[in-house]
Amino acid sequence: MPIPTHKDEDTAVPASNxxxxxxxxxxxxxxAGPSSVFSKxxxxxxGxxxxHIASPGGGTVSTNGGLQFGGTLALQQLPAAIDTLIVAGGDEPAVREAIVEHRIGAWLKDAATGIRRVASVCSGAFALAAAGLLDGREATTHWRWCDRLQALRPQTRVQRERIYVRDGPVWTSAGVTTGIELALALVEDDLGHGVSMDIARTLALPMLRGAEQPQLSQALQAQGAASHRLRELVAWIGTHPQEVLSVEVxxxxxxxxxxxxxxxxxAETGCTPARFVEQTRVAAAAQLLRQTEWPQERIAARSGFGSVDALQRAFARQHGVTPQRYRDGGERRRPSR
Known part of the structure; x- marks a missing residue:
């Protein structure tokens, strides 16, 4: 039976596998990211x-970073009632071996019918694709793998500029750290926004990105080619959007x-200072819209906009929607011009 979903944090929720x-x-x-979220x-x-940590054959599993997961359950040992199943990703040879030789995709195809929701992190999406779970659906994976996933499964509508994608009972994420945000979204779907935000604060996340944020942030791209002093300036802008950020300052x-x-x-960042500042302020406002119930006046002031009108115009340029629609989950991201 599906886990009851609600937003009442004082009501017990039946434990789910x-x-x-x-x-x-x-x-x-x-x-480790999703595991930490669900453990918190x-x-x-x-309750x-x-x-449960599972692997094709059970026992000890070695990660690509040299750490190990000990005592994993074999897939055949898993409980019959699985509520949520998440397939992690890895390097190309490891993923191919898991799908082809250990037949994770084939196992998942049979098991998925009894699972409420199935998710993947990074290249784990290829296991979902092998099981046919992405056919006719929107999905994403790590930006390095998107073209390959699209070529492999033309029936899948691959979203290249997304942190994570939910299409019905199937969730996919871009990979690595975005697995944390995927897991937080799954928890929020079950237990509400407050619990999800408490976990984010416990894990000391600098910010919680929305699903339709780009995989490579503007700040990270700007820092990639910048000199040391401009990299430090980009980082400073990101943490001080409410300051006066004119070219002169x-x-x-x-x-x-x-x-x-x-x-x-x-020349170094590929973006004018004014445009970068606006993108930074919109990102700060987007975070506040999703994480608080503040009125737009307060959000505009905290994120560096002089007025609600300025906030709304900047949102229209970058997201194609109003701040309120973004807050309601109706964003349709498009590149700013």
Missing amino acids: VVLVVFDGVEVLDA AEEMRP TYRL LAERVQMSPRNFARAFA
Whole structure:
């Protein structure tokens, strides 16, 4: 039976079996991230989840980082009633071996009919694809694997610019750290926003991205090609969106003339200072819209916009929707022009 979903944090939720499938060569963070989220959820709401770590043959599994998962259950030893199953990802040879030689995809195809929801982290999406679970659905995987997944399963609508995708009972995520955000979304779907945010704070996440955020953040892309002093400036902007961030102020922070600064910033980051500041402020506002119930006036002020109108116009440019629609989960992200 499906786990009852609700937002009342004072009402007990029947415990459900959560299975995390790993294999030799699995990416350690793909497994450790979701495992930590569900473990924290169980600590906060005892009796909610029972977490099982499983592998094709059971026993000890070695990760690609040299760590090991000991005492994993064989797939055939799993409890009959599985509520949520998550397949972790790994390097290409490891994933191929897990699917072809250990037949994870074939096992999943048979098992999925009795599972309420199935999810993948990173290249674990290929196991879902091998089971036919992505046919006719939207899905995502790590940006390096998106083209290959699309070529392998033309029936799948691969979303390249997404942190995670939910299409009915099937959830897929971009990989590595996004597995944490996928797991938090699964917990929120069960236990409500408050529990999910408590876990995010416990794990000391710097921010909780929405599903339709790009896999590679603007800040990370900007820092990739920038000099040391501009990398530090990009990081500072990201944590101070409410400050005055004019070209003159930013140029002074890195001890450059405004004209030379504007040229260097655009050349090194591929983005003008003004556009980068707006993108940073929209990202900060998006986080507050999803994580708080603050009115838009307060969100505009905290994220550096001079008015609600300025916030709304910036959201329209970057997301194609109003802040309220974004808050309600109706975002349809598009590149800003």
